[in-house]
Amino acid sequence: MQGTFDPETDSIACMAQGDMNMQPHHFTRHAVGDEDVAFDVTYCGICHTDLHFITNDLGFSQYPVVPGHEVVGVVTAVGAKVTKFKPGDKCAVGCMVDSCLECSACKGGEEQYCATGSTFTYCGVGTYGRCPTGEPTKGGYANKMVTNEHFVLKLPGNFKMAEGAPLLCAGITMYDPLVHFGAGKGGKRVGIMGAGGLGMMGIKIAVAMGNEVTVISTSPNKEAASKAMGAKHFILASDADAMGKGAKSLDLILNTVSAAHDISGVLPMLAVDGRLVMMGVVTSPYTVPALPLVFNRAGICGSLIGGIKRTQECVDFCAKKDVYPEVEVIPCSAVSDKLKLLSVKNDQIKRYVIDIGNTMLK
Amino acid sequence: MQGTFDPETDSIACMAQGDMNMQPHHFTRHAVGDEDVAFDVTYCGICHTDLHFITNDLGFSQYPVVPGHEVVGVVTAVGAKVTKFKPGDKCAVGCMVDSCLECSACKGGEEQYCATGSTFTYCGVGTYGRCPTGEPTKGGYANKMVTNEHFVLKLPGNFKMAEGAPLLCAGITMYDPLVHFGAGKGGKRVGIMGAGGLGMMGIKIAVAMGNEVTVISTSPNKEAASKAMGAKHFILASDADAMGKGAKSLDLILNTVSAAHDISGVLPMLAVDGRLVMMGVVTSPYTVPALPLVFNRAGICGSLIGGIKRTQECVDFCAKKDVYPEVEVIPCSAVSDKLKLLSVKNDQIKRYVIDIGNTMLK
Numbered sequence: 001m002q003g004t005f006d007p008e009t010d011s012i013a014c015m016a017q018g019d020m021n022m023q024p025h026h027f028t029r030h031a032v033g034d035e036d037v038a039f040d041v042t043y044c045g046i047c048h049t050d051l052h053f054i055t056n057d058l059g060f061s062q063y064p065v066v067p068g069h070e071v072v073g074v075v076t077a078v079g080a081k082v083t084k085f086k087p088g089d090k091c092a093v094g095c096m097v098d099s100c101l102e103c104s105a106c107k108g109g110e111e112q113y114c115a116t117g118s119t120f121t122y123c124g125v126g127t128y129g130r131c132p133t134g135e136p137t138k139g140g141y142a143n144k145m146v147t148n149e150h151f152v153l154k155l156p157g158n159f160k161m162a163e164g165a166p167l168l169c170a171g172i173t174m175y176d177p178l179v180h181f182g183a184g185k186g187g188k189r190v191g192i193m194g195a196g197g198l199g200m201m202g203i204k205i206a207v208a209m210g211n212e213v214t215v216i217s218t219s220p221n222k223e224a225a226s227k228a229m230g231a232k233h234f235i236l237a238s239d240a241d242a243m244g245k246g247a248k249s250l251d252l253i254l255n256t257v258s259a260a261h262d263i264s265g266v267l268p269m270l271a272v273d274g275r276l277v278m279m280g281v282v283t284s285p286y287t288v289p290a291l292p293l294v295f296n297r298a299g300i301c302g303s304l305i306g307g308i309k310r311t312q313e314c315v316d317f318c319a320k321k322d323v324y325p326e327v328e329v330i331p332c333s334a335v336s337d338k339l340k341l342l343s344v345k346n347d348q349i350k351r352y353v354i355d356i357g358n359t360m361l362k
Numbered sequence: 363m364q365g366t367f368d369p370e371t372d373s374i375a376c377m378a379q380g381d382m383n384m385q386p387h388h389f390t391r392h393a394v395g396d397e398d399v400a401f402d403v404t405y406c407g408i409c410h411t412d413l414h415f416i417t418n419d420l421g422f423s424q425y426p427v428v429p430g431h432e433v434v435g436v437v438t439a440v441g442a443k444v445t446k447f448k449p450g451d452k453c454a455v456g457c458m459v460d461s462c463l464e465c466s467a468c469k470g471g472e473e474q475y476c477a478t479g480s481t482f483t484y485c486g487v488g489t490y491g492r493c494p495t496g497e498p499t500k501g502g503y504a505n506k507m508v509t510n511e512h513f514v515l516k517l518p519g520n521f522k523m524a525e526g527a528p529l530l531c532a533g534i535t536m537y538d539p540l541v542h543f544g545a546g547k548g549g550k551r552v553g554i555m556g557a558g559g560l561g562m563m564g565i566k567i568a569v570a571m572g573n574e575v576t577v578i579s580t581s582p583n584k585e586a587a588s589k590a591m592g593a594k595h596f597i598l599a600s601d602a603d604a605m606g607k608g609a610k611s612l613d614l615i616l617n618t619v620s621a622a623h624d625i626s627g628v629l630p631m632l633a634v635d636g637r638l639v640m641m642g643v644v645t646s647p648y649t650v651p652a653l654p655l656v657f658n659r660a661g662i663c664g665s666l667i668g669g670i671k672r673t674q675e676c677v678d679f680c681a682k683k684d685v686y687p688e689v690e691v692i693p694c695s696a697v698s699d700k701l702k703l704l705s706v707k708n709d710q711i712k713r714y715v716i717d718i719g720n721t722m723l724k
Binding site: 050102110113115129180248264272275278279281283284285286287288289290291292293295297298299301302303304306336355 | 396413467472475477513542610626634637640641643644645647648649650651652653654655657658659660661663664665666699
């Protein structure tokens with residue numbers, strides 16, 4: 001307990017102070033402005049990015065860190081100018097809570113590529129006036145949030161809250177490149193590199209869109225799960241013969257691998273005009289031979305989450321198609337242990353989701 | 363002189379036998395089939411690729427090599443089913459003389475990406491029946507050619523033959539990615555890496571399309587020529603400060619550099635959804651950091667010449683806009699010396715074009 005606490009207005013959060021032992025943290029969210037939506041958080045997914053910020057891997061964490069950018073909840077109050085939400089509505093917040101909304105990226109609905117930088121849901125710094133200016137943002141490992149309407153997603157009534165929380169980061173991270181790179185209407189040959197949390201979402205969403213999915217993984221034990229989720233083919237990345245037989249067989253490969261790895265074996269699998277799309281923030285550079293690119297007009301691109309408009313499309317699509325990740329719901333008291341587990345091996349085909357609504361540390 | 367020679371039907375060529383000393387070579391082109399166009403070659407450009415095949419860098423040259431894939435001439439005879447040409451028409455042949463014409467790439471007008479491989483104009487092997495089956499193809503360093511109509515380009519009446527020959531390889535190599543990657547209608551910020559033969563074409567064509575062109579070069583002495591050709595900006599690749607100031611400033615960068623080189627400094631210059639497109643067949647791999655790609659959905663792609671339909675567009679566009687490379691017309695007797703010069707330093711902002719029609723070695 002820190003200071004006095006008013007349960008009507010104040011927030012309780014899981015807070016990190018530089019290690020993976022999460023502690024209770026009491027603080028007050030900013031007042032609900034005219035364009036703000038206040039909501040009680042019910043569930044929040046654990047994303048691997050949370051770990052990077054908890055342990056300050058990227059060097060700009062400001063403690064206390066309140067992680068969480070896969071946040072779902074129920075609206076409790078709205079500002080005077082809010083039109084999309086009313087109390088009682090299911091809602092969600094993803095990786096961003098502000099951006100300039102004036103640059104061409106923002107105007108094009110791609111706030112994640114904001115020319116002056118979007119404000120992350122946690123460990124961002126309020127810059128554009130829709131979050132307290134100069135203050136570090138705090139995420140969804142907390143029982144309350146107050147967010148500008150533009151950055152709040154509407155969840156359909158039938159949305160599965162616990163299962164659906166990871167759609168706000170893992171889901172849109174796969175949905176956006178599938179749509180952007182031409183697989184949104186199905187009929188493409190889509191490869192998914194890595195069958196972990198992101199890979200799983202990629203398989204399910206790509207299949208639901210009507211694509212033929214090939215999983216490329218280093219783990220032979222992922223074959224059964226991949227096929228159960230709808231993948232048609234499974235190629236073991238270490239099987240050079242199988243990789244070779246797949247030459248020019250894929251229109252789009254989504255690479256979810258987040259550790260340093262070699263991509264030279266996978267490039268020849270791209271068909272003419274094929275794209276290998278990287279989501280992983282891999283800090284060591286890739287080694288890229290030119291010839292498989294030149295002789296097929298193929299390419300390597302990056303992709304970062306997705307804009308608000310497309311995130312809304314993503315949750316609507318997944319709710320309609322009943323596409324949700326495999327999740328394990330955990331209480332707040334288990335978060336520290338699961339973070340430590342993830343920090344050792346990030347190879348789960350399921351996603352942890354914290355039951356914020358019922359188990360918040362006091 | 364080799365054997366007997368009938369000047370009405372036989373060809374005289376510049377031939378390589380494994381070194382850069384070109385010798386006369388007498389041979390007979392195949393008979394004019396129903397779909398073939400026979401033409402007298404008037405000019406042929408010297409492409410750096412010619413050197414690779416003359417010296418067997420790629421390992422599949424079959425001697426004698428008759429190079430040349432920037433070929434222009436005048437039709438002398440046409441087969442019974444030819445509809446596009448009549449004797450006296452100006453015509454041209456580029457890098458390909460056959461392909462399957464049945465795969466999706468060929469049907470889409472992208473014969474250069476033929477699923478089973480297009481037949482190169484020289485050092486290819488007749489495969490699909492439109493060139494003598496199993497025989498090595500012979501290029502445009504020769505006074506006569508016979509080519510299937512599909513692979514012959516129509517040249518407008520006002521086409522400048524000597525200046526225009528390099529459009530058939532260098533021109534289309536730049537024109538195709540400019541159109542394919544969205545700069546064909548102008549209004550884009552286009553970077554050109556390398557201001558040599560390809561770079562020069564890229565500057566001129568991109569400017570003629572209505573784009574704002576920035577040249578990125580390691581040679582300060584290329585600035586004046588680049589700007590004279592229409593480039594608006596010139597950045598010295600070694601000037602880290604200038605490169606840094608160009609962050610996110612380019613929608614499309616065409617990389618014409620054909621030797622091993624570092625691209626990590628240029629990637630941050632790509633705007634959101636920007637593309638760095640490689641034309642060079644660089645055999646040592648690139649080192650590619652992921653972050654500039656991920657945080658801008660930027661990408662690195664390859665591009666190989668262009669299909670027949672777009673090559674026709676290219677020559678029509680250049681003739682209409684009066685866009686031609688800087689060339690030096692040389693006699694056949696000078697080819698060996700110029701090849702040796704190019705093999706030492708391929709840094710010319712002009713292109714050599716051989717006056718085949720008037721100076722063929724006997």
